[in-house]
Amino acid sequence: MKPQAYEVIAEHLFRSGEKRYIFNHLMFLLDWN
Amino acid sequence: MNAKMIHIEFEDDHLKFIFEQEKGKQHGDMHGPWHCLVLAFARYIFAFPECLQEGMPLFSGTNQYGRYSIRMHDLFSELNDDLYDLGINWEELGTHSARKGVGSMVANASTVGPPIVALCLRVRAGWKLGGVKDSVKQATQMSSAALLFLVERQVKTHSKTLGTRSRSRYYRQIMLCRSAYYYICQLFISVKDVR
Numbered sequence: 001m002k003p004q005a006y007e008v009i010a011e012h013l014f015r016s017g018e019k020r021y022i023f024n025h026l027m028f029l030l031d032w033n
Numbered sequence: 034m035n036a037k038m039i040h041i042e043f044e045d046d047h048l049k050f051i052f053e054q055e056k057g058k059q060h061g062d063m064h065g066p067w068h069c070l071v072l073a074f075a076r077y078i079f080a081f082p083e084c085l086q087e088g089m090p091l092f093s094g095t096n097q098y099g100r101y102s103i104r105m106h107d108l109f110s111e112l113n114d115d116l117y118d119l120g121i122n123w124e125e126l127g128t129h130s131a132r133k134g135v136g137s138m139v140a141n142a143s144t145v146g147p148p149i150v151a152l153c154l155r156v157r158a159g160w161k162l163g164g165v166k167d168s169v170k171q172a173t174q175m176s177s178a179a180l181l182f183l184v185e186r187q188v189k190t191h192s193k194t195l196g197t198r199s200r201s202r203y204y205r206q207i208m209l210c211r212s213a214y215y216y217i218c219q220l221f222i223s224v225k226d227v228r
Contacts, residue, residue, distance in 0.1 A: 001130040007065075008115050009108065009131075014067030020104060022080045023092070026073040027101045031131040033070055 006032060102128045 010032075013025035040051040050071075066072055078084065084091050094100070109116065109123040116123045 001126065002119060002121065004119050005116060005121055005126075006131060008112060008119070010067040011065065012108065012112060014065075014073075019080050021108075022073075022076050024101055024104050024108070025067070026070075026077045027128075028105070028131055029068070029070045029073050031128070 098128070 010025070010028060013021045013028060042049050042051075081093065083089055084093060105126075105128050109126045113123050116126070
């Protein structure tokens with residue numbers, strides 16, 4: 001995945017504020033890092 | 034592992050921990066709270082405080098990975114336009130796309146390792162191959178077979194006149210050509226960005 005795409009997705013997950021996306025944000029960062 | 038005290042400091046009203054090195058250092062100069070794993074974990078704890086109870090799993094429920102996968106697929110669809118602007122087809126993305134593992138490390142600029150297609154199909158057994166990469170897969174198989182056929186035919190044709198040393202040299206050339214071809218394939222796919 002391009003870093004730019006990662007940036008877009010991570011920011012969207014962070015800013016959405018939806019509870020279901022909080023879990024996904026954590027999993028997404030764990031995968032990336 | 035490489036953290037030192039100089040990486041920890043106070044700034045205004047918060048503690049700052051600088052990660053000097055991360056796994057693979059895929060893109061280390063990113064800024065923004067959405068990249069912070071510690072913050073993401075803190076938000077998760079506040080959103081799901083029941084995970085702190087004794088004996089409770091950190092990620093409650095069953096089939097967590099399935100839920101994560103479905104939601105991410107929905108998100109990729111939602112971000113279709115933004116991803117399209119970056120030259121990405123959202124349908125080619127999966128939960129594996131953000132993951133770095135041994136396959137990524139092996140595939141990086143290796144001239145002696147396995148080709149990227151073999152990595153996708155064999156090592157990871159789950160990486161998607163897009164249209165371009167499918168073409169490379171076919172080209173790899175065809176070229177490899179054609180290369181072997183041509184050189185072997187040449188060796189057979191001249192087998193009576195060639196000595197043992199010359200035959201060894203031909204077979205060595207096969208291996209060198211294959212390595213070079215795989216390297217070109219990997220470079221080609223790297224430019225197209227392995228998702």
